[in-house]
Amino acid sequence: MDSKFIGKKSAAAGGWGALKSCGKQLLQSGMPISGARTMLKANQPDGFDCPGCAWGDPEHGSSFEFCENGVKAVAWEATEKRATPAFFAKNTVSELRRLTDYELELNGRLTHPMRYDAASDRYLSVSWHDAFTEIGGILKGLDTPNRAEFYTSGRASNEAAFLYQLFVRVYGTNNFPDCSNMCHEASGIAMRQAVGVGKGTVLLEDFEEADAIFVIGQNPGTNHPRMLGDLRRAAIRGARVVVFNPIRERGLERFSDPQDKIEMLRGGSTDIASLYLQPQLGGDMAAVRGMAKAVLAREDRAAAAGQPAVLDHAFLTEHCADFQAYQTAVEATSWAEIEDQSGLSREEIERAADVYINAERVICTWAMGVTQHLHSVATIREIANFMFLRGNIGRPGAGLCPVRGHSNVQGDRTVGINEKPPEDFLDALEKHFRFTVPREHGHNVLAAIGAMLDGSAEAFIGLGGNFARATPDSALVERALRRLKLTVHIATKPNHSHLMPGETAFILPCLGRTEMDLNAAGNSQLVSVEDSMSMVHGSAGINRPASPHLLSEVAIIAGIAQATVGSAVVDWAELADDHDRIRDHIEATIPGFENYNKRLRKPRGFHLRNAASHREWDTSAGKASFSSEALPEETVHQRARKGEGRRFALQTFRSHDQYNTTIYGLDDRYRGVYGERQVIFIHPADLKAMNAEAGDRIDVVGEHHDGIERIAGNFRLVPYDIPRGSIAGYYPELNVLVPLGSAGKESDTPTSKSIMVSLRGRNTA
Numbered sequence: 001m002d003s004k005f006i007g008k009k010s011a012a013a014g015g016w017g018a019l020k021s022c023g024k025q026l027l028q029s030g031m032p033i034s035g036a037r038t039m040l041k042a043n044q045p046d047g048f049d050c051p052g053c054a055w056g057d058p059e060h061g062s063s064f065e066f067c068e069n070g071v072k073a074v075a076w077e078a079t080e081k082r083a084t085p086a087f088f089a090k091n092t093v094s095e096l097r098r099l100t101d102y103e104l105e106l107n108g109r110l111t112h113p114m115r116y117d118a119a120s121d122r123y124l125s126v127s128w129h130d131a132f133t134e135i136g137g138i139l140k141g142l143d144t145p146n147r148a149e150f151y152t153s154g155r156a157s158n159e160a161a162f163l164y165q166l167f168v169r170v171y172g173t174n175n176f177p178d179c180s181n182m183c184h185e186a187s188g189i190a191m192r193q194a195v196g197v198g199k200g201t202v203l204l205e206d207f208e209e210a211d212a213i214f215v216i217g218q219n220p221g222t223n224h225p226r227m228l229g230d231l232r233r234a235a236i237r238g239a240r241v242v243v244f245n246p247i248r249e250r251g252l253e254r255f256s257d258p259q260d261k262i263e264m265l266r267g268g269s270t271d272i273a274s275l276y277l278q279p280q281l282g283g284d285m286a287a288v289r290g291m292a293k294a295v296l297a298r299e300d301r302a303a304a305a306g307q308p309a310v311l312d313h314a315f316l317t318e319h320c321a322d323f324q325a326y327q328t329a330v331e332a333t334s335w336a337e338i339e340d341q342s343g344l345s346r347e348e349i350e351r352a353a354d355v356y357i358n359a360e361r362v363i364c365t366w367a368m369g370v371t372q373h374l375h376s377v378a379t380i381r382e383i384a385n386f387m388f389l390r391g392n393i394g395r396p397g398a399g400l401c402p403v404r405g406h407s408n409v410q411g412d413r414t415v416g417i418n419e420k421p422p423e424d425f426l427d428a429l430e431k432h433f434r435f436t437v438p439r440e441h442g443h444n445v446l447a448a449i450g451a452m453l454d455g456s457a458e459a460f461i462g463l464g465g466n467f468a469r470a471t472p473d474s475a476l477v478e479r480a481l482r483r484l485k486l487t488v489h490i491a492t493k494p495n496h497s498h499l500m501p502g503e504t505a506f507i508l509p510c511l512g513r514t515e516m517d518l519n520a521a522g523n524s525q526l527v528s529v530e531d532s533m534s535m536v537h538g539s540a541g542i543n544r545p546a547s548p549h550l551l552s553e554v555a556i557i558a559g560i561a562q563a564t565v566g567s568a569v570v571d572w573a574e575l576a577d578d579h580d581r582i583r584d585h586i587e588a589t590i591p592g593f594e595n596y597n598k599r600l601r602k603p604r605g606f607h608l609r610n611a612a613s614h615r616e617w618d619t620s621a622g623k624a625s626f627s628s629e630a631l632p633e634e635t636v637h638q639r640a641r642k643g644e645g646r647r648f649a650l651q652t653f654r655s656h657d658q659y660n661t662t663i664y665g666l667d668d669r670y671r672g673v674y675g676e677r678q679v680i681f682i683h684p685a686d687l688k689a690m691n692a693e694a695g696d697r698i699d700v701v702g703e704h705h706d707g708i709e710r711i712a713g714n715f716r717l718v719p720y721d722i723p724r725g726s727i728a729g730y731y732p733e734l735n736v737l738v739p740l741g742s743a744g745k746e747s748d749t750p751t752s753k754s755i756m757v758s759l760r761g762r763n764t765a
Contacts, residue, residue, distance in 0.1 A: 055224040055403065056204045056533040067225035072657070072664040076493075077512040078543060081108025083494050085125040088114060092121040097499045101469060101732065102663040102677075105493045110509035111547035116501040123498075123507060128551065128559060131506050136563025138486045138504060139459060145172035145438075147458045148486075149448040152178045152417045153465030154409025155513070157527035157539070159582045160553040161408070163575060164463055165416035166585075167561035169426075170435055170569050174442030175457075176419045179465055179660075180409050181445040186371040186747035187402035188413070190380035194625055195393065195400070196618030197610055199410065202363055202399035203533050204230060209397030212240045212359035214352075215273075216284055216383065217369020217753075221251015221670060222656045224367075224403055232270045240274040240355045245369060246281055246651070247681070247728060248721040250670040275352055280343030280723045281649040282635030282754055284370055285379040287349060289631060290338040292386050293330050294353035310357055312391030320388055321621035322628065329628035341635055343723055361397030362387065367405075369651075372753040374632070377746045381627035388624055394615035404532045406660065407513075411530030414608070415586055419444050428589040435569045445471060446740060446748050452480035459486040460502070461560070463553065464510075466661040468497040472738035472750040473710075490556055492546075495661070510553045515541040517552045519577045525552065526579060528600055530608065537605040554579065636754035640725045643758070645689045647703060648682075651753040652731035652738070661732050673718060680759070681720035681728040690759065694719050700729070703756040704739040712736050714762065727757070 087107055093116070096104060113131045114123035139148060150168045152161060165176065180188075188198030195201065207213065207230045220227035228251055235241055243252045252273050279287045299310040316323050335346050342349070356362055364387055370379055384393075384400060392398040404410050416425060419442040430437045443451055449471060451457035460467070460481060467489075471477045477500075481487055484502035491498070492512050498505075511517055517525040517540075526540045551559070558576035567573075575582050580597050587596040592608040599606040617623050640649040655677060657665035667674045671681070680700060687694065696717050702710030712734050722728060731752065742751045 055220075055226045056531040056535050057226070057537075069222070069225050069659060073659060073662075074514055076105075076662060076664055077109075077514055079108050081106065082111050082546065083107045083109060084111045085114070085123075088123040093123070093499050093501065094121055096494070097496070100663075100677075101466075101496060101661065102666060105495060105662065107494060109492055109512075109546035110494060110507060112549045113509060114507040116505035118501075118503075126506070131508065132559040132563040134504065135461075135486065135488055135506065135560050139171065139560075139564045142458055142485075146175060146440075146442070147456065148173060149175050149177055149443060149451065149457050149460045151445075151448070151460065151462040151465065151467050152176065152412055153463060154179050154404075154406025154412060155464045156412055156553055157408060157529060158411045158415050158536070158586065159527050159579045160463065160557060161412040161417050162415040162586050163554055163557045163561075163572075163582055165418075166429070166433070166570060167557055167565065167572075169429065169437050170433075170561070170565050172438050174419055174421060174438050174440060175448065176417050177443055177445040177448035178412065178417050178419070179406065179470065180404075180413055180417075181748065182470060182750055182752075183368055183409070184371055184402055184404050185444075185749045186376035186744055187366075187380055187404075189746050190377045190384065191400065191402070191612075193377075193619065194381055194384035194627065195612035196616075197612040198413075199534055199610060200399065200401040200403075200532055201393055201610055201613040202401045203535075203607070206361075206363060206397050206399060207231075207234055210234060210239055210359075210361050210363045211397070212242065212355050212362045214242045214244070214356070214362065214364040215252065216244045216288075216364065216366040217371075218365060218367035218403060219245065219247075219249045219251065219369075219653065220403070221249055222654055222658075223405065225251070227403065228272070231272050235270055235272055235274070240359065241272055242352050242355050243273040243276045244279055244284060244287055244352075245276070246278050246723050246726055247653075248276070248278070252276065275355060277344055277348055277352060278721075278723055280341075280635065280637035281651055281726050282373050282375070282632070282637055283342035283344070285375060285382050286338045286341035286631050286635075287344055287352075288379070288382045288386050289330060289333055290335070290342060290344070290346070290349035291353040291356060292382075292389060293333065293335070293338065294350045295357060295386075295389050296327060296330055298353070298357055311389055315391030316388070319391075319394075319615055319617065319624050320626060321619075321623040322626040323388075325628040326385055326626035329630065333631060337631060341631055341638065343637065356386075356390070361395070362390070362392040363397070363399055363401055364392075365401040365403050367403045369753060371402075371747070372651075372744070372749055372751055373636075374742070374744055374751050374754055376744045376749065378627065378629045378632070381629065384624075385626050388626060393624065394613055399613060401532070407531075408529035410532060410534070411528070411536070414530055415590060419447075425590070432585065432588050433569055444748055446743055446750070449473075449477055449480050449740060452484060455483070458484055459488075460484055461486075461488040461490075462497065463490050463557070466495040466497050466732075468500050469495065469661040469732040469735065472735055472752065473708075473740040474732070474736040475710075476708075476740060488560075490553060508556050509547065509550050510556055511541065511545055511550050513539060513541060515543050515545045515550075517541060517554075525554075526600070527554075528583070528605070534608040534610055535605055536600065536608060538600045552576070554582070636751075636756060637723070637725055639756060645686065647756060647758050648686075648727045649725060650700070650734070650737065650755040650757045651726070651728045652734045652755070653728060655730050658730070671718075671720065676716065677730050677733055678715045679718050679729055680715045681718050681722055683722050683724045683726070684719040686724055686727075687717060687719055690761075692717055692761070697762040699760040699762060700734070700737060701758045701760055702737040702739065703758055704742060706739060706741055708739070710737050710739070727759075
């Protein structure tokens with residue numbers, strides 16, 4: 001096998017490897033000095049909010065506060081390379097389609113608005129005026145506004161997202177497929193049912209007080225690297241960190257903080273996980289149910305022995321509904337069922353429960369390892385159940401913490417990007433802006449794709465993101481986009497979604513987060529974002545725009561809106577030229593944004609009040625509500641076991657040189673993979689059972705049995721510490737295997753962590 005492909009895994013996350021990677025990314029951008037200078041303004045009060053993840057900052061603006069992946073995101077945006085009209089003149093769309101995601105985006109920043117010319121199969125430059133006029137004309141010509149789909153990426157600011165939803169609702173539809181539909185939708189649904197608020201209930205300060213932190217289905221070392229600093233500090237002061245993750249992830253084992261000079265000079269690191277458990281894919285609900293069973297059993301023993309109670313009876317009595325039904329459900333769940341479904345032993349689960357029982361204050365965090373399953377809503381409800389038992393919500397150092405991905409995916413939903421908007425929000429819009437707001441629920445991502453495929457949708461506008469590569473069933477999505485009358489992509493760099501043009505297609509280049517947005521008076525415009533802890537921060541770019549032809553996202557939305565619906569309801573140009581006015585409208589229509597402009601300009605911004613963190617429950621019962629749902633009848637891993645080594649449960653995830661669909665490089669040093677992305681991680685015993693060796697090439701074949709052939713071809717096998725019967729690999733390359741027809745109950749989130757596949761041999765490499 002290729003010795004360049006498999007290398008030594010990082011001894012610890014972070015450390016010198018992270019610093020070396022930062023230097024490499026800055027050099028690759030072609031602007032190492034200015035890039036480094038730019039990073040000094042990341043997460044600073046007079047700078048910009050990092051365009052990477054949504055992890056918070058307890059001392060926003062205090063110091064050198066960024067991470068390796070933040071450097072990658074900034075270097076990727078601040079590159080000197082340019083995808084000019086000359087680039088598109090040299091390459092047909094068909095030729096560009098043959099490039100990988102990495103190769104395509106390496107061509108750099110878009111510089112001009114472009115329109116697709118079918119005759120030459122090329123994008124040609126177009127004026128902003130002509131682009132807006134033609135887009136508006138097509139949208140106005142549709143039979144109904146419901147034939148258009150308006151996608152949003154989590155990188156959009158609060159101001160852009162609010163203006164976008166306002167335009168679309170003035171236009172007349174609630175079709176808002178959003179990136180959140182594919183990640184934490186289950187978290188929002190489950191938490192609203194359980195505690196009445198669909199957001200996390202903790203602040204970063206709570207991580208400084210927690211006695212134990214449970215990390216479930218999450219890999220912060222790659223996805224939220226700054227979180228490792230908070231986990232490290234917690235571990236150093238004696239807090240226990242319990243990890244549930246099918247795969248051994250280096251960042252959850254050991255971390256060397258690049259900002260700790262002594263640790264770096266000594267080559268040291270800090271152990272993160274006190275207890276690291278590897279459940280089978282889909283087994284998290286059973287594992288949490290097992291911990292709850294152990295806690296309830298310990299309560300019974302304590303009561304019989306006359307010892308202090310284990311449960312927080314005052315909290316359960318005053319603040320909780322349906323506890324007895326839940327207790328009955330737990331007692332009816334056998335240890336045999338829990339062990340079989342979780343893949344963990346009773347002893348392992350009881351060890352985790354001991355940590356919980358012995359901790360006065362507990363935080364539970366999770367991410368897409370929990371949310372992208374068929375039964376994700378039920379699993380998150382079970383996590384809430386577990387935390388209710390000892391009152392671990394609504395007090396310092398304790399609470400629920402879904403860790404969202406992109407930097408403003410939470411804020412977008414807060415300001416109205418929602419296909420099922422609450423009635424009070426629509427009422428507020430209608431009263432404030434004096435127009436008839438559409439009330440019919442719109443399309444989420446899967447519904448939008450379905451509408452494109454059956455012809456009921458004819459137009460697609462994407463506010464950021466890479467829709468075609470982020471979504472499941474890649475071949476079907478490409479077909480869906482290319483059959484539309486209109487496709488419009490607002491973007492900073494070329495990506496594969498742009499290469500699936502509709503009958504009329506535009507690429508509209510926008511400013512990045514790091515770039516100055518000057519209004520007509522020459523004043524720098526401020527935008528805002530909301531992190532995973534509901535902190536709203538200001539952000540102002542500091543770099544000159546990559547091209548004088550770029551417009552801000554707000555200005556592009558305003559231009560399309562003006563050409564489509566006119567200015568009878570909203571003066572779009574006025575709002576584009578003064579973001580303070582947009583924030584005035586947000587303040588007037590959304591609770592929690594009082595004195596928005598004033599509070600935003602404070603160094604740390606402000607916190608959106610979370611009722612559940614104050615033990616105020618906006619649920620149907622008026623209390624924190626237990627769920628007594630039974631464990632799933634069968635998990636994906638249990639189905640795979642029936643295949644007797646011929647079928648596997650596949651999960652997709654990111655490499656370390658990746659953020660969402662953006663590929664920064666071809667290495668995954670924490671997992672010891674270099675120079676390639678078409679890999680499948682597999683247990684060594686499963687490799688042996690297949691009579692295969694490390695480095696052998698295989699095809700991965702989908703097993704959804706809906707009549708559609710799904711094959712991801714020519715992947716290399718990599719032995720790894722993962723449960724037998726489970727395999728893993730990177731998206732978007734493996735999204736072709738994720739069926740549109742497999743989605744989470746209630747959430748409609750693609751089940752990207754629960755894919756049934758088989759492996760078919762090829763010639764060895």
